[in-house]
Amino acid sequence: MHVLTVLDHPNPASFSAAAAARFMEGAQAAGHTVELADLHAEGFNPLWTLQESEGDTPKDVLAEQDRIARADAICLVFPLFWWGMPSMTKGWVDRVWSWGWAYDQLDDREVSLQKPRTGVLLIPAGARSDEIEQEGYGQSLDTAWIKGTLGYFGWSPRRMELLCGSTGSLDRRQALLDRCHQIGLTLPEPGSGTRPNAG
Numbered sequence: 001m002h003v004l005t006v007l008d009h010p011n012p013a014s015f016s017a018a019a020a021a022r023f024m025e026g027a028q029a030a031g032h033t034v035e036l037a038d039l040h041a042e043g044f045n046p047l048w049t050l051q052e053s054e055g056d057t058p059k060d061v062l063a064e065q066d067r068i069a070r071a072d073a074i075c076l077v078f079p080l081f082w083w084g085m086p087s088m089t090k091g092w093v094d095r096v097w098s099w100g101w102a103y104d105q106l107d108d109r110e111v112s113l114q115k116p117r118t119g120v121l122l123i124p125a126g127a128r129s130d131e132i133e134q135e136g137y138g139q140s141l142d143t144a145w146i147k148g149t150l151g152y153f154g155w156s157p158r159r160m161e162l163l164c165g166s167t168g169s170l171d172r173r174q175a176l177l178d179r180c181h182q183i184g185l186t187l188p189e190p191g192s193g194t195r196p197n198a199g
C-alpha cells in the first residue's frame with residue numbers, strides 16, 4: 001500500500017513528530033511505501049477562503065487532494081488540544097476533504113465519493129487514559145471523528161489511537177512509540193472492515 005502520514009506539529013523534536021516517524025518506520029517494515037505531509041514545515045494555510053466558499057478549489061487544496069488520491073492508507077498525527085484537533089489539522093480537514101470531492105450528501109455517513117482507504121488517527125494526549133475514560137472524552141472523540149466524520153471521507157477500516165500520557169516518563173513515551181510502530185506494521189487493507197476499531 002501507499003501510506004500518507006499527515007503531521008501537525010511545528011517542532012521536529014516533538015513527541016508527535018516522533019510518533020509519525022515510528023508509525024512510518026512500521027509501515028515501511030511491512031513493505032508499504034510512505035509519504036509525509038508535514039503541514040507546518042510545508043506552510044499549509046488552514047484558513048478556509050472566500051474562493052473555496054464560492055465553490056472554486058484553490059491550488060493548495062488540489063495539491064493535497066492529489067496526495068490523497070495516491071494513498072491507500074492515511075494516518076493523521078496531531079496532539080490533542082482542548083479535546084479536539086489543533087487548528088492546523090482542523091483547517092486541513094475542513095479545506096481538503098471538501099463537499100463535492102469527498103462527499104456530496106449528509107444522510108448516510110458511510111457513503112463517500114472517495115474510494116475506501118484505511119484510516120488511522122494517532123493522537124498524543126497529555127491526560128492519562130483513566131482520566132480520559134472516566135470523563136467520557138474517549139467516547140465523545142470516537143463519536144465525533146470515527147462515527148461522525150471519517151465515513152464521509154471513505155475511511156474504512158478506521159481507527160483512533162489516543163496516545164495518553166505522552167508528556168509522561170521516558171518509559172511511557174517509549175511504550176507509546178512502540179505502539180505507533182506496531183500500528184504501522186499491522187495496517188489493515190482498505191475496505192477490510194466497516195466499523196471502526198477504536199483504540
Ligand SMILES: Cc1cc2nc3c(=O)[nH]c(=O)nc-3n(C[C@H](O)[C@H](O)[C@H](O)COP(=O)(O)O)c2cc1C
Nearest residue numbers: 014015016017079080081082083124125126127166
Ligand atoms: C493548547 C493545548 C491544549 C491541550 N489540550 C489538551 C487536552 O484537551 N487534553 C489532553 O489530554 N492534553 C492536552 N494538551 C496536552 C497535549 O496533548 C500534549 O502536550 C501533547 O500531546 C504532547 O505532545 P507534543 O510533544 O507532540 O506536543 C494540550 C496542550 C496544549 C498546548
